[in-house]
Amino acid sequence: MTDVQTDLLKVIGGIAVILVFASLIGWALRRFVAPGGTDDAIANLNERVRAWWGMVLLLSLAFLAGRTGVIVLFALCSFAALREFTTLTNFRQADHWALAATFFVVLPVQYVLIGIGWYGLYSIFIPVYVFLLAPIVVALRGDTQSYLVRVAETQWAVMICVFCASHVPALLNLEIPGFEGRNVLLIVFLVVVVQMSDVLQYVWGKLLGRRKIAPRLSPSKTVEGFVGGVASATTLGGCLWWITPFGPLGATLLAFVIALMGFFGGLVMSAIKRDRGVKDWGQTISGHGGFIDRLDSVVFSAPIFFHLVRYGWSMT
């Protein structure tokens, strides 16, 4: 067993301990506070914990399977997210070719570019080439009704669900001196900090939440949840410095940026949901909603984290 795998297993073990703890709390709440499963919040909590077990298991398997496993997993997540996003857009038949291409051409090409590590192309393929080509494909069909709205929606869908999400596996391509072969731990760091930030915001919000931070966007986000969640996720990130090349201070600062971007990612994606009059992006992950409900914070923090690490630590 390599030392990367040892570190991976340590982190996965730590998460398993947290999940066992969460499952016990959920069990106790159902047993002693709301016997008979009458409380919706407690039922939802238990559903969320159960879904977390599944997600952690899947992610762990991908991490242990290595580079291909991680890339394929995130490509599938992108596909599911893009499917949810497209469902809520106003597309018309004239957009059909452009949209089909985002699923069956743009998405695979982006992940293949990540796979072969062609940084110069995967960082501009969507923002430059797809940005210009997709509106051309739509324009050729000649339907001008809400043209700008439709094209902008397609751009947003691809940027959020494919471009941004693909920056998670792109972390595997960074070349950090003295960190060779350990890049998967960068993904672990990002995902653990951003998801724990979401979870801790939820926990702090449920325990102390009084003042709503953005009542028109998200009824469940509170100032107390935000401050408590970001502060504790930042601390947690600092404590994980030993799996990163950043040192304790660097890990803390990066964790802070990740948690902050994750929070605002959740807020932006909530604004879109309110605009479209839906509560969740989908129903795929029981208790959580759709893939985008779970990925919104990761998607917003991944590209920023990627570039900060690249400028600060990477050779490429």
Place this chain on the structure above:
Amino acid sequence: MRGMIGQAVGWMIVVLARLITAVRGIWMGIEPSSRQRIYFANHVSHGDFVLIWTTLPTHLRRRTRPVAAADYWNASGMRRFIGRDVFDAVLIERPKVPPDAKGPDAIGIMSQALESGDSLILFPEGTRNTTPEPLMPFKSGLFRLAQAHPEVELVPVWIENLNRVLPKGEFVPVPIICTVTFGAPLHLKHGEEKDAFLARARAAMLNLRVTEEPA
């Protein structure tokens, strides 16, 4: 052998349908059951019965047969295989022009399937809806089946979004999330006229058009 291949292909079609549409069955005022039923749904795409079939529990699929146009499903060897061996469709010859020409006994063929204990998937509009209206006028078939088989439950079904996945004239699907909503079963009331019954059945279908469940 053909049966096994048919089952395997059926399974592949279900996986593909789930991948493209992440289809979710919503049962409103009704539960899946092996009771004999006629599911009647809106018809916007060739994939309609595939989605209904996909959302049914596996053990109900084999006894639930789509009613489909014979000229379409006999047009090629591939379609014949899918129609007969995968979905076990009840094939109906469409009457030739003029449209009111005496066609073969469609009701008789469907009745035969019901008498052997199978459930049916039926599209009461008679053909795919390519108009901007959500639902076209119904043909009389549903009424006549309800008369002939009062014991069978008539289940309204609404398929949402599939027309956006594969609009007429396109052949590559755009993956978006679809839902199939099943509503409370209807029966023909004593002495109910054809028009009144069809209007009631139509309203029951349109009532299922909720894209978002209450939060």
